[in-house]
Amino acid sequence: MRDDASLTWQPAEGHGAGVVYAVDGPLGRVRLDRPRAINALDRPAVDSLLHQLRAWADDDRIEAVVLDGAGERGLCAGGDVRALREAILAGREQEALDYWEAEYAVDALVATYPKPYVAWMDGIVMGGGVGISAHGSVRLVTERTQLAMPEVVIGFFPDVAGLHPLSRAPGETGTHVALTGAPVGGTDAVLLGMADALVPSQAEDEVLAALREDPTRDAQALAALASAPGGTATAQASWLEQQRSWIDECYVGDDAGEILRRLREHPEPAAQGAAELVGSRSPHSVAVTLEALRRAASMTVEEVLAQDLRLGPVFASHPDFAEGVRAQLVDKDRQPRWQHASLADVTRAEVLAAFGT
Template structure:
């Protein structure tokens, strides 16, 4: 099948017709299909066109290559824009969140193939679809606290509604989940074999409604077995207390989670905890509005530029955060991020 640029031309994402399907394929395999502003604009325009096209009954999104659907937004480009005061990072996030909302409200079935790496912005273009398919090789995560940011793209909406405190654990640590874990946490619907994806897409192209597909029951989720310590430790609104509780547990996974959180940006962790608590009573649209406010503040914080440098540019995994630890982040600092 040949994919073509849309009316906003870019070779980083392609579009095609396949029977009654509109097909979207992200095409930056070397970057695990990380989203650029041009890709986001092109998808918004194409989805708008297909929404009024009666011959298109459903839309499917997948990614070029075997590494994954999407590793997130291209934050290295955003870092360069901030450092050199060129471009407009805030407009990138505004349009990205518009795309997330458009997918959530799309008038036709939107099917996401969440194979391989699905992180950050990759969650935003998949988790709000009407059918979300992971595979045994899926790695689903919102790892933003590692780069001095917070889980955005509305991701705290489903994560705040995950069973117990699973969403809090995923948001604060940013650790990847399996496909089955993503189903448990409300970010996906089931797990399919990679070899079966094309036949599923062919059935959709032939007119089979997503609800009538013969899909497997997902396997047991690994995180289900960790619920005792996760639910016990992640309660409340005090990140320092959460880390202390994790360190006091006998389970190695709990103590590892404590060390992971302690290595993240202290400001990011504190803000993320406050944000996921607020998200629990918000609609998706309200969470995306909250994300816009938080994003504008994080652009001015040194932790974002430093985190992207340490994790994605120099890759020394040795960020120098503005705060020495979680105890140094004040309640007033966190509250100001939400204004």
């Protein structure tokens, strides 16, 4: 139970109620407050975050910022892609492009924030939720965390600079996460470089008390204070680390079709399961995502966000995005009809064209 009922939570002045804020001693508290939508980020929420985070960056009263999400399901399910699909289908593609530009501006601000930025990444943390948390300076996950960049499921690509940590993850673990869109737990989020430490989900009040006392405490110090020996948050093994033998073997290289072939032919059942996932995703999305991931390995966060912004119009105009959102979130029949029948049908020229080359 969160011990914050005494705080005065309010929207940013002139902005909607989808994000609320409170001053908690030296802490600027940020709470995503659309629990029925698992705190999905619509345009008003993005604009509110950009406004308030900029204000607090220059506010001497605020020594650190702490982000969490309302409700029991998680921090954030991602961007409001249903609204983006509706805008695109109505011929208002520029609305989607403007949304992504604003969203990526928030992500860039988080990545360069001049004060400690603490993200409480409990429960579901997906897509846009990763962008406003995983680029922070103190990133705490729990035994309940389910983190994912699931964009290939809806005919999009892992944006919000999520490819920056994924391209630097051990071996090919980041490639597996990007191409399958499958969620991982807290321990694997740390392995991937998208979080710093695992703490018990019931320890948020302890973490906040420690930060009020010393807003500069890092993730390891907070984890040491919050985690009891043998607690649930410290007992998780890394699934990705356990699967490294086939992951590193199958996902190497720049040819998505070859990666899928290796996965299908590998004797390990988990590899064959991954093949089913990759094979069911948008072929265009998987092929472009792999190229974007490889390019991201030599980029800064800001450069990856610039790459994301260049790719946005490509995906907004590609039929797989509207179709993927329809199948997954609108009609929910989970039967998308992708433009390409298979990865083999996506040409190298199509992939390079997405990058303007």
